[in-house]
Amino acid sequence: MIRKLWILLSVTLATAVAAAAPVSGIAPDFGLQARDGTQVSLTDLKGQVVMINFWATWCGPCRQEMPHLEALYQRYSPLGFTLLGVNVEDDPKGAEAWLAQTPVSFPVLFDSDNRVTKIYDVVAMPSTVLVDRSGNVRYLHHGYKPGYENEYQNQIRELIRE
Numbered sequence: 001m002i003r004k005l006w007i008l009l010s011v012t013l014a015t016a017v018a019a020a021a022p023v024s025g026i027a028p029d030f031g032l033q034a035r036d037g038t039q040v041s042l043t044d045l046k047g048q049v050v051m052i053n054f055w056a057t058w059c060g061p062c063r064q065e066m067p068h069l070e071a072l073y074q075r076y077s078p079l080g081f082t083l084l085g086v087n088v089e090d091d092p093k094g095a096e097a098w099l100a101q102t103p104v105s106f107p108v109l110f111d112s113d114n115r116v117t118k119i120y121d122v123v124a125m126p127s128t129v130l131v132d133r134s135g136n137v138r139y140l141h142h143g144y145k146p147g148y149e150n151e152y153q154n155q156i157r158e159l160i161r162e
Contacts, residue, residue: 024138027052027131030116032086032109035096040084040107042131049076049159050131051083051152054117057098058089059125061144066102068149072156073106079160080133084109088117088125128152132159 027050031041042050053069055062066085073083083106087095092110099108111117120129124142130152132138139155141148 024136027129027135027137028119030119032111032116035099035108035110040109042084042135045082045084046135047080047133049081049133049156051081051156052086052120052129052131053083054086054088054111054120054122054125054127054129056088056125057094062126063098063102064146065126065144065149066104068152070104070106072149072152073104076156076160077106081156081160082106086111086116088114088122130155130159132162 027042029042031039034040042052051069051072053065055066057063069083069085073081077083085104085106085108087108088111089095090112092112095108095110120127126141126144128139128141128144129137130139138159141152
């Protein structure tokens with residue numbers, strides 16, 4: 001019994017640590033169509049701190065974190081921060097309907113064929129990638145729990161100051 005509890009605790013701690021792992025390397029470039037019909041590419045955003053948030057409407061934690069992401073975008077976009085919400089669903093109609101109820105001002109992109117999702121090796125929903133001004137991946141978050149937005153904020157501030 002104690003061994004089972006120890007294994008469960010170890011897995012839980014490993015998951016918690018993996019939820020916000022610092023990483024490095026150049027962020028793979030991509031281009032996707034935004035809600036407004038424009039094409040958005042990561043290369044065009046070089047010089048800004050970029051948060052890429054992979055999400056879906058069927059994902060409860062994704063819906064829960066969306067207002068927090070909007071608040072971060074509103075607060076830090078004047079300082080050289082942008083947020084790209086990448087919807088991973090096959091049909092963007094569901095995302096459009098949901099966003100009509102929960103509007104956001106940051107760009108929402110559609111990855112209907114999961115091309116970018118595969119490039120970024122997204123294994124959990126939501127997944128959030130923070131890219132520095134030079135185009136390097138600096139932080140990777142898998143999943144969302146209340147309070148993660150505080151960690152996002154600290155990391156955004158750090159990258160903006162660099």
